Amino acid sequence: MSRLLVIGCGGVAQVAIQKCCQNSDVFTELCIASRTVSKCDALKEKLAGKTSTVVTTAAVDADKKENVVALIKSYKPDLVLNVALPYQDLSIMEACLECGVHYVDTANYEPEDTDDPEWRKIYDKRCKELGFSAYFDYSWQWNYDQKFKDAGLTALLGTGFDPGVTSVFTAYAQKHYFDEIHTIDILDCNGGDHGYPFATNFNPEVNLREVSAPGSYWEDGHWVEVPAMSIKREYNFPQVGMKDMYLLHHEEIEALARNIKGVKRIRFFMTFGQSYLTHMKCLENVGMLSTTPIDFNGQKIVPIQFLKALLPDPASLGPRTVGKTNIGCIFTGIKDGKEKTIFIYNVCDHQECYKELGSQAISYTTGVPAMIGTALVASGIWNKRGTLTTDEFDPDPYMDMLNKFGLPWVVDENPATVE
Numbered sequence: 001m002s003r004l005l006v007i008g009c010g011g012v013a014q015v016a017i018q019k020c021c022q023n024s025d026v027f028t029e030l031c032i033a034s035r036t037v038s039k040c041d042a043l044k045e046k047l048a049g050k051t052s053t054v055v056t057t058a059a060v061d062a063d064k065k066e067n068v069v070a071l072i073k074s075y076k077p078d079l080v081l082n083v084a085l086p087y088q089d090l091s092i093m094e095a096c097l098e099c100g101v102h103y104v105d106t107a108n109y110e111p112e113d114t115d116d117p118e119w120r121k122i123y124d125k126r127c128k129e130l131g132f133s134a135y136f137d138y139s140w141q142w143n144y145d146q147k148f149k150d151a152g153l154t155a156l157l158g159t160g161f162d163p164g165v166t167s168v169f170t171a172y173a174q175k176h177y178f179d180e181i182h183t184i185d186i187l188d189c190n191g192g193d194h195g196y197p198f199a200t201n202f203n204p205e206v207n208l209r210e211v212s213a214p215g216s217y218w219e220d221g222h223w224v225e226v227p228a229m230s231i232k233r234e235y236n237f238p239q240v241g242m243k244d245m246y247l248l249h250h251e252e253i254e255a256l257a258r259n260i261k262g263v264k265r266i267r268f269f270m271t272f273g274q275s276y277l278t279h280m281k282c283l284e285n286v287g288m289l290s291t292t293p294i295d296f297n298g299q300k301i302v303p304i305q306f307l308k309a310l311l312p313d314p315a316s317l318g319p320r321t322v323g324k325t326n327i328g329c330i331f332t333g334i335k336d337g338k339e340k341t342i343f344i345y346n347v348c349d350h351q352e353c354y355k356e357l358g359s360q361a362i363s364y365t366t367g368v369p370a371m372i373g374t375a376l377v378a379s380g381i382w383n384k385r386g387t388l389t390t391d392e393f394d395p396d397p398y399m400d401m402l403n404k405f406g407l408p409w410v411v412d413e414n415p416a417t418v419e
């Protein structure tokens with residue numbers, strides 16, 4: 001029995017909200033609030049007559065804490081699910097603290113303006129000290145840990161698929177399969193085809209920033225950074241087939257390196273086709289991925305935001321995307337003195353997602369875990385306080401809900417490993 005405020009109404013939010021409305025026992029009331037309220041109203045209309053959750057809508061610019069505080073004070077939710085953009089994480093967290101409500105998100109903080117000198121100073125210091133140069137890192141949100149503890153509140157960080165489910169898979173492997181986990185390879189394969197020469201599966205700005213950045217992995221207690229797309233492997237994914245995949249920096253590595261005792265190496269690989277990489281390189285070479293504004297005909301334009309306006313809206317890819325995703329983790333380690341390797345993964349079919357909710361599988365595989373993490377906090381099953389990632393809770397109820405809400409998983413005890 002809880003009242004939920006969801007901020008954002010894009011591809012991921014549309015799935016998370018529809019899934020919350022399939023779980024009306026937990027989410028009795030829900031407010032969809034976003035920058036463009038017409039999108040919220042359209043989703044509310046789509047849900048009419050299909051759920052007993054009472055749905056309302058509101059407009060909010062979540063870049064400003066005061067706006068979120070005002071909305072929380074008027075709607076009075078028990079918790080807030082942030083499925084807007086990572087840029088809004090801190091303003092929404094602060095509003096939750098001020099109003100005494102729990103906070104949940106799917107991606108860790110990064111600033112919209114990476115030229116901001118205040119942010120740059122801290123970023124440059126972190127790059128030097130930790131050795132990876134991604135624009136996002138957990139320090140910004142972990143800094144709020146004591147404040148959330150003192151307020152008796154939970155901030156559940158990163159409950160999408162990766163991060164999110166991949167960290168739950170790790171906690172599950174640790175609990176049921178290993179005495180010690182030595183290596184973790186997180187593999188994210190999208191075998192889907194949308195038929196466009198180039199499109200991104202989620203917010204283009206956030207996505208292209210992530211994949212064009214240097215890769216890095218955790219080994220023997222420190223980060224190893226390598227040039228973007230310089231480590232390539234092939235893997236034969238169950239139900240998808242053989243794919244090229246490339247090592248990327250990814251946020252859950254940071255949390256798992258801190259929380260999984262004795263882990264020696266953690267890597268993250270994502271599959272990309274040659275056409276995607278060629279387009280991305282070309283856009284990068286001509287400056288279209290830049291976040292620094294340029295003057296154009298007397299107007300300031302941010303190249304990557306202009307590119308976003310040209311690319312297909314990820315939320316519109318649903319009807320045309322065919323094929324499957326396979327996302328999971330390969331673990332090696334020791335159980336009862338013997339070496340052990342397992343692969344825990346989920347396979348998700350783009351067209352099945354579209355038939356059920358009108359979304360493609362990338363939004364689906366993020367939105368379902370967003371609902372699950374929120375439901376576990378809302379119902380008090382996950383009740384630790386502070387800023388926490390999904391690997392820090394009991395994985396069993398989350399794993400049960402993945403099966404129940406459309407993302408069934410498999411444990412392969414004899415998988416191929418990645419060299």
Ligand SMILES: NC(=O)c1ccc[n+]([C@@H]2O[C@H](COP(=O)([O-])OP(=O)(O)OC[C@H]3O[C@@H](n4cnc5c(N)ncnc54)[C@H](OP(=O)(O)O)[C@@H]3O)[C@@H](O)[C@H]2O)c1
Pocket residue numbers: 007008009010011012013033034035036039060061062063083084085086088106107158159160161162163164201202203206314315362365366
């Ligand atoms: N963990 C994972 O596995 C995973 C995977 C994919 C994505 N994600 C994360 O999921 C989140 C949502 O991604 P998406 O693909 O759904 O993005 P999206 O389609 O671009 O949607 C973003 C939504 O946030 C709204 N928004 C943006 N700025 C806002 C502001 N200042 N105030 C209020 N609302 C604002 C947008 O409103 P407008 O409609 O007005 O633009 C839009 O409705 C992102 O943080 C992304 O990084 C996580």
